[in-house]
Structures are given as C-alpha cells and as structure tokens.
Amino acid sequence: MKQMKKSTLKKVLKRIKRYRLFILFSLLCAVISVALSLYLPILTGEAIDLLLGPGEVDFSGLWPILLQMGVLIGITALAQWIMNLCNNRVTYCVTRDMRQEAIARIEELPLSYLDAHGTGEIVSRVIADVDQFADGLLMGFTQFFTGIMTILGTLFFMFRVDVVISLVVVCLTPLSLFVAAFIAKRTYSRFREQSEIRGKQTAFVDEMIGNQKVVQAFGRETRAQEQFDEINDELQACSLKAIFYSSITNPATRFVNNLVYAAVCVIGAFSVLRRGISVGQISALLSYANQYTKPFNEISGVVTELQNALACAARVFELIEEEPETPDCADAAVLQPDGSVSLSDVSFSYRPDRKLIEQFNLSVKPGQRVAIVGPTGCGKTTIINLLMRFYDVDAGTIRAAGKDIRNVTRESLRRSYGMVLQDTWLKAGTIRENIAMSKPSATEAEIIAAARASYAHHFIKQLPKGYDTVITEDGGSLSQGQKQLLCIARVMLNLPPMLILDEATSSIDTRTEMKIQKAFAAMMKGRTSFIVAHRLSTIREADVIIVMKDGHIVEQGNHDSLLEKNGFYAALYNSQFAV
Secondary structure, eight states: HHHHHHHHHHHHHHHHHGHHHHHHHHHHHHHHHHHHHHHHHHHHHEEEEEEEOOTOOHHHHHHHHHHHHHHHHHHHHOOOOOOOOHHHHHHHHHHHHHHHHHHHHHSSSHHHHHHOHHHHHHIIIIIIHHHHHHHHHHHHHIIIIIHHHHHHHHHHHHHOOOHHHHHHHHHHHHHHHHHHHHHHHHHHHHHHHHHHHHHHHHHHHHHHHHHHHHHHHHOOOOHHHHHHHHHHHHHHHHHHHHHHHTHHHHHHHHHHHHHHHHHHHHHHHHHHTTSSSOOHHHHHHHHHHHHHHHHHHHHHHHHHHHHHHHHHHHHHHHHHHHHOOOOOOOTOBBOOOSSOEEEEEEEEESBTOOEEEEEEEEEEOTOEEEEOHHHHHHHHHHHHHHHSSSSSEEEEEEEEEEEGGGOHHHHHHHHHHHEEEESSSOOEEEEHHHGGGGOOTTTHHHHHHHHTTEEEEEETTTTTTTTGEEEOOOTTTTHHHHHHHHHHHHHHTTSSSSEEEESSTTTEEEEEHHHHHHHHHHHHHEEEEEEEEEEEGGTTTOEEEEEEETEEEEEOOOOOOHHHHHHTHHHHHHHTTTO
C-alpha cells in the first residue's frame, strides 16, 4: 500500500511538472504573502510600544507605521489573489489532462476490458474520483505550500525577537508532526476502500436506472432496494472509519498548538517581568505563536484530504495504465477490400478454461450472402467480433482480400464493414446528425434518400421538427423499431463493400420487416454480407447458411438443401413454426 501511494504521488507530480511556470509564480506569491504577513506583527509591536500611556501616544512615529501596515496588507491580499489564480489553473489543468488521458485510454481499450467492467464503475473513476482528486489537490496547493513557508518564516522572525521562547516552540513542534503522520497512515487505505465502494454503488445505480422497466416488470423493486441498502451500509461503515481518523486530526493538532501558545504566554510573561523583552515584543511573539501553530491545523487537514485525493487518483491511474488494444503492426497496410473473407483453423475462447470456437474454417466469396444460425451461445456473435477484430484469434488466421487482418490497420478493416446490430445506439442530437454519422459530408438529399430506403422517412416527417428533431442518447420517445430504422439508414447512407447484420430486424414489426428485407436485398446486392439471425424465415435467400453448435460448423448449405438433409437446421426451422 505504501509503495502504491508513493507511485501515485510520483505520477501526480509528473503531471503537475507540466505547469511548473504557474507553480513557480504561485510559490513566489506565497513567499511574498507570508513574508509580509509575518512582518506585520513586528510593526504591530512597534506601534504598541509607542502607546506609552494616557496622553503619552507618539503620533509622529505611529502614523508612518500605520501607513506602512496598510500598504503591506494591500500587497499581501494581491499576492494571495494571484496565488489562488495560479493554483486553480494548475489544479484544473491537471484534472483536465487526467480526464483526457482516461477517455483516450477507454477509446483504446480492448472490448474484453469493457465487457468485464461495469459502465457505472468506469464512469465513477472518470467523474467522481477525478473530482475528489481535484478537491484534494486544490487544498494542497492553497494551504500546504503557504503553511510550510509560514512555519519557516515564523521561526525566522521569532528567533530574531527571542531565542529561548523560539526554542521552546521548536521542541514542542514534533508532537504535531507525529499526530499528523500517525493519522495519515490510517486514512489512505480507508479512503481508497471508500472510493472502490463508491464506484460499486455508482455501477449499481446506473444498472438499475438503465433497466428500470425490467426491474418493475419482474417485481424486483424490493430486492433492488435491499441490494442498494447493503452497498450503502457498506459505504457508510467504510466512510465512518475514514471520517473518524480524519476528524481527530484537527482536535489533536489544536491541543498541541494550545500547548505551544500557553508556553509562549508563560515564558514571555516572566521575560517581561524581568524586563528582558518589551510588551510590544511579547505581543509580536504571541502573534507569531498563533501564526506558527495555525498551519499545523491546516497541513494536518490537507494531509487527510491528500490521502483521499491520492486514493482516488490511484483508481484513475489504474484505468489510464490498463493495457490498450494491441496496436497495429508497424508495417500494417490499408485494406483494399474485394469482398473475399476466409477463416482458417480459427480457435477462440473468452476464458481459457471454457472452449468456444475450435478449428473453425469458412471461405466466403465476394458478393456472397452468408447467414450464421444456431442456438444461443454457439458463437455466432463471436464470429462477428473476430471478423471486426474486436477480439484477436487464439489460433488460426482470418483473411480479408487475401491479407491477414492482423497485418492491416483496424480502421481500414472496420471501415470495410457496415454494421447493423440488435442493440441500437443513438447519440444526443438531431435525427439528421444521427443518420449522417457514417458520412458527415452527406447532403440533405442523400440523408433523405437513405431514410427512404430504410423506411424511416415516413415516421421522421411525423416528428415535430422532422429531421431537425432533437433526441436524447437513448432515443427518447422513439420506439425500439424506429431507433433500429435510424441505425439502418445510417449504414445505407454510406454503403461499404461488406455488411454485418446482427439480428438487425429483431425489433421491427413483421410488416416493416418485409419492407426492410427488400431494402436489405438491394443493399446486399454485389456486397459480401454476414447475417446473424434467430428468425430463420429472414435468411431463406442467403447463398450460404452456416449452422453452428458449440463453436463448430455442423451443417452448411442453402435453405433448401439444409431442409432436405432433415438435420439440425431443419429441426431449428421447424421448431419456429411448430404449433
């Protein structure tokens, strides 16, 4: 844990180093602010010594001191303002950079990582943890550096006034440092645990809100509430422990500070009685004692906050440092697709202990329509993931246009395919923007033509603002079928050489499906197409039907030939029409 904390701190300092100019300017302002604020007690002491008694005030000497004090206070305030501006700039630039790094890394992560981690947990790291880190870092900049300089500067001025009293203060100081160090060791692990549970809570809430219809449909509201309460209680228990240790910091350091102040008062009083120092000097020393001890309270609070900040930063760095998707090889070529695809002795599994696809072979000619069918979990969608290189094969080779897809750029490979999936995805924006995602430069006529071809134009024109209607990320009030039509229109706008249709019509009514099938037929003409379907009635026109079971091809042929075999495909087909 200690090593992890050191490593996290190094990473934070590395990112802060980029803004060292602001840091240096902030430190300069801090030095000016501290030096002037520490010089003020001396002026105050001198002013007190000029108040000799009733009717014996030396106004000729007092007014210049007061004027000097006013100027110094003004300069101190200006220096503190500039220092805060610099600190804010560094803090929010660092957190901006961390968020950019995190988002950039998410874009580079393999699909396997995203499949293994909840969306809410990842969001928690990018949003909540970075916010927590920003709060701690800002407090550190604002109070830590100033506090250290105040302590050093105070000691310097105190030794100039009286050595004995200053030594007493120095001897009592380690008590405060010991208290802060003791608490800091115990807070880091607590705050890290707190961040992890908070991430779990965010993931659960995200899951419940995103699937509230299903929760209510199955009457799982009570159980969902119970699960949330369990996580919430766990967070409460962890937070209470973290808060307990952090809350005792301030009272403990204040106790030590009061000891220091009391010691200065007692020793200073005896010194005044012996005429060793003046009343003005003891007044300055008391002011210094108060200024000297105050930073210890602030620093102890900063140390506690920094433990929380570092714990949150560690979670963000874990995300940033995740192994990215295997990069394209140095000599990766840009794929020039001709529609041919072949899989040779392909083996793949998501888990080493659970075999899925073994020794899979398939050869697809340009322009062929290949349907992949089989029971749930047989590997249909996995084949699609391998064709798109969302996952790399464990063994064997996949070739497109005669080239191993590992030797071509991912971008060119994926641009060669147009995908329509069962799970629709729309971005927040207008209908027009969503359709034009595949071709941002598309004209209005091209967008409308794509919408007409996908049978989406009719319902779009019925929307309040037509193509300018703004929808939310989840499609808002659009039905699942309407969202699917928009996704189909997106592909039709910029038809690539090859198509992947993964349960593309599963959310569309039968009547619309018949129209879509006609549109698909026109779209697939001359293009290599891979069709994954559960509704076997939709793939009758496929040139080749691949029947999969347990990761293997068990049958292969067209619709009529497979029915004549009266094998596995025939059983699947007939089961869908059984009374």
